[in-house]
Amino acid sequence: MSDSVAQLGYLGFEVSDLEAWVLLCERVLGFEVARNEGGFSCRYDSYAQRLFFSEGPADDLIAVGWEVASPEELDGLVARLAEQGVETRAGSEVEARARRVTRLVSLRDPTGNPLELFVGPEQSQTPFVSRYSAGGFVAEEQGLGHVVVNTRDNREHERFYCDVLGLNVTDHIEFEAGKHHIDLTFLHANQRHHSVAFGGPLKKSIHHFGIQLADFDDLGRLVDRAARRGVKIATPMGRHPNDKMVTVYLESPSGFEIEIGWGGVTITEGWEPTTYDRLSLWGHWSGQA
Template structure:
């Protein structure tokens, strides 16, 4: 997704998942989806990649068994401030992410908020790139992502029109 300057968001950059079985997810991610494990954090969470970005997916163990966050990239701190102002202008509560959270996401800075249906969202800039290239053992020729990001996602929405307005206009 290439954003217009008015929108400010340049791509869906990462997604987090909380799953009941890290072992099963690791097998699914690597053997079926063709993702790579960039690293494991001390708590066991998986940092998964598909391109030169340090991580695109992070998977931790827990009871949710669902998406835990959608991360939307902006170009820089000025773009972040612009989008935050727009969100706050329509009544969305935005909170800054901590330095620890930014480090776990491999980004320079992030803020957190929810869409009208309560889906957890983050805006960030300064995504780290990996030192080594990723080559999938499953997807010949690799993934097409980079500045295009993850391309798409599916979100649950209580009100389709409200969600369409939020994601399309805010």
């Protein structure tokens, strides 16, 4: 497809307990934190900002920023959105400055999740060096990680994200869990196995966002720091069958989760979507086993 998003570039959140989030981001996750008026931002690769937080009652996602390679491609996407009847709004200079990008447009996905398309992310003048995770994070052109968003209709979402924004289906996970039918869709925008996933209605716009460490020991050390700082493990270590990533889920102070992963597969030439019949190859026991 000609015009498409290149990567998941940033996530913005409104959170009620700013200080708990600063502690989590700085001391547990090992990001570089910069405070600003009304909130703070985090970086963990060459991008000046990957996550931003402002104080407020929502405790939810307020922006999912998708980077587009060029202003021309952004214009192409805005035109395609208009053809599909999706309203877009040009972001203000104040909004662009807060996101540290040159230009953005905002829109809603079919479920109402707050999306933004942007160009020109600011790059940091200094290389990222983690105080805690010597191996650093897997990000850069693969984007910040992934986000799992609310959806009322998986097929409608798949059509929107693929046919309009230009992502591609990576795979699905579908199985029966007691009385529940689990049906998850994973989409990629670049080499990262998935940049966005969805699997049904949620109370918030987000179920979790996921980040990836380059070094397995850094994952273990991060879990140690979470234990020392009283951050609860939502789901202990396990390996997903589709991306093959070893992950742990932490509880965030805002009622959604953060998945920390290591390893896993990347998208290769000629990738064919498959459907898996379980959520984990091993582990991820949540106590209901």
